[in-house]
Amino acid sequence: MSARQAALPAAAATIAPATQADPVGKGFVEFADVEKSYDGRTFAVTRMNLTVARGEFLTLLGPSGSGKTTTLNMLAGFERPTHGTITLEGQPVDRLPPYQRNIGMVFQNYALFPHMTVEENVGFPLSVREVGKADIASRVASALDMVRLRQFGDRRPTQLSGGQQQRVALARALVFKPSLVLMDEPLGALDKKLREHMQLEIKQIHTMLGVTIVYVTHDQSEALTMSDRVAVFNNGGIVQLGSPDDLYNAPQSSFVASFIGENNTLEGVVDRVSGAECRVRLNGGGELTALAIGVAQGAPCHVAIRPERLTLTPTAAGGNALPATVDGRIYLGDHLRLLARLASDQVLTVKVGPESTMANGETVTVSCASNDCRAFPADAGSGGAIPKQGKTK
Structure with missing residues (x-):
C-alpha cells in the first residue's frame, strides 16, 4: 500500500459524514415531477423524476442547454422549481435556502477567496457554522491531508496550480461533513492530463468517504470513468439512466448511442421486423440485420455500430457484410483507425490493432455481428429547452 493510500482512510475517518439507512422505499435524494421554466412558456427542465441512492456517484451528462446544470442548481438551492418537489433524506428542500441544506459545492472556477490562505478557505464553512x-484546526488539517495539500496551508490560492486549487475547493466542500456534495463541471478548466488525474483523485475520495456525489459534465469520457450511474440529458429531461456499461453497450436511442463514445451511424429503412431483430435496407445500397429498438416495418431508421465492433477482411465473410475501400489510416499508438468508404460514399471508422497492414485504396469487406448493430427510429434529437405540453400548472 502506498503512503498516499494509507493516509486517505485516516483523513476519511475524521471527516466522513454519518451513514444511515435510507427510509424504506425512499431515495437519499428524490426529484418528483420537477419542472423549471424561466419565462412560463419554455421549460429548461420538464417532468423530472429521479432518485439518487445514499453513497452513490451520479453524473448528469448532456450537451449545453440540456437541463443538467439547471437540475443541479435546483438541488443546490440556487434555483427554485416551477413545479414539483425535491427531497433530501426524506425532507422537502425545494423551498429551503442553500445554506440550510447541508450541501457541499465544487464549482468549475474554484470560487476560492483570494485574500484568504488555503487553511482559511477550507475552514470558512466551519467558521460560519x-x-x-x-476543532476547525483539526478538521482543516485532516481535510488538507486527504487532498495532499497540508504543506500549502499558508499559501494564497494564486500561489497554487489549477489542480491544487481544485483540491482546495474539494477539501472545503467536504470539511463540514455535508450530507451531499454537488460538483458543477469542476475539471473543465484543467488540461487533459491533469483532468484525468483529478478524475481518479475524486473517485478515490468518494470511495474512501462513501459520500453521495452528484456531478455535472458534458464530457462523456469523464462520466464513464467516474460514475456509478449516469443520467443522460437532452431536451430538458433524462433520456436514459444507467451504469456506464449499460449506456455504452445498450443505448436506448440514437442520441445516446452518438453522444456516449464513438459511433458509426448508417441510415436506412426497416424492411421487416422479426422478434428482437430487424432487417434494414441501407440508403445507397446494402442490407444489415440489427437489434430492433422501437422501430417499425417500413419506417426510416438509424443503425448504430461501435468502431471496435466492425471488422475488415479481404473477402466477404457472410452475415452483415458490406464492400468498401480503405480510405485512410490514423495511427494512435495502441490501435489504428481505418476509414472504410462504402459504395454509398459514406465513410465508416473501424478500430483495429496497430499491426494491421491494410493500405489506402485496398478493397475490403466491412462486417459485424447483428447483435452489435442497433436500429433506432430516425428522429431529430436536438437539444435545448422544449415547450411545455398540456395544461399550465
Whole structure:
C-alpha cells in the first residue's frame, strides 16, 4: 500500500459524514415531477423524476442547454422549481435556502477567496457554522491531508496550480461533513492530463468517504470513468439512466448511442421486423440485420455500430457484410483507425490493432455481428429547452 493510500482512510475517518439507512422505499435524494421554466412558456427542465441512492456517484451528462446544470442548481438551492418537489433524506428542500441544506459545492472556477490562505478557505464553512477554533484546526488539517495539500496551508490560492486549487475547493466542500456534495463541471478548466488525474483523485475520495456525489459534465469520457450511474440529458429531461456499461453497450436511442463514445451511424429503412431483430435496407445500397429498438416495418431508421465492433477482411465473410475501400489510416499508438468508404460514399471508422497492414485504396469487406448493430427510429434529437405540453400548472 502506498503512503498516499494509507493516509486517505485516516483523513476519511475524521471527516466522513454519518451513514444511515435510507427510509424504506425512499431515495437519499428524490426529484418528483420537477419542472423549471424561466419565462412560463419554455421549460429548461420538464417532468423530472429521479432518485439518487445514499453513497452513490451520479453524473448528469448532456450537451449545453440540456437541463443538467439547471437540475443541479435546483438541488443546490440556487434555483427554485416551477413545479414539483425535491427531497433530501426524506425532507422537502425545494423551498429551503442553500445554506440550510447541508450541501457541499465544487464549482468549475474554484470560487476560492483570494485574500484568504488555503487553511482559511477550507475552514470558512466551519467558521460560519460557529465551530470552535481547535476543532476547525483539526478538521482543516485532516481535510488538507486527504487532498495532499497540508504543506500549502499558508499559501494564497494564486500561489497554487489549477489542480491544487481544485483540491482546495474539494477539501472545503467536504470539511463540514455535508450530507451531499454537488460538483458543477469542476475539471473543465484543467488540461487533459491533469483532468484525468483529478478524475481518479475524486473517485478515490468518494470511495474512501462513501459520500453521495452528484456531478455535472458534458464530457462523456469523464462520466464513464467516474460514475456509478449516469443520467443522460437532452431536451430538458433524462433520456436514459444507467451504469456506464449499460449506456455504452445498450443505448436506448440514437442520441445516446452518438453522444456516449464513438459511433458509426448508417441510415436506412426497416424492411421487416422479426422478434428482437430487424432487417434494414441501407440508403445507397446494402442490407444489415440489427437489434430492433422501437422501430417499425417500413419506417426510416438509424443503425448504430461501435468502431471496435466492425471488422475488415479481404473477402466477404457472410452475415452483415458490406464492400468498401480503405480510405485512410490514423495511427494512435495502441490501435489504428481505418476509414472504410462504402459504395454509398459514406465513410465508416473501424478500430483495429496497430499491426494491421491494410493500405489506402485496398478493397475490403466491412462486417459485424447483428447483435452489435442497433436500429433506432430516425428522429431529430436536438437539444435545448422544449415547450411545455398540456395544461399550465
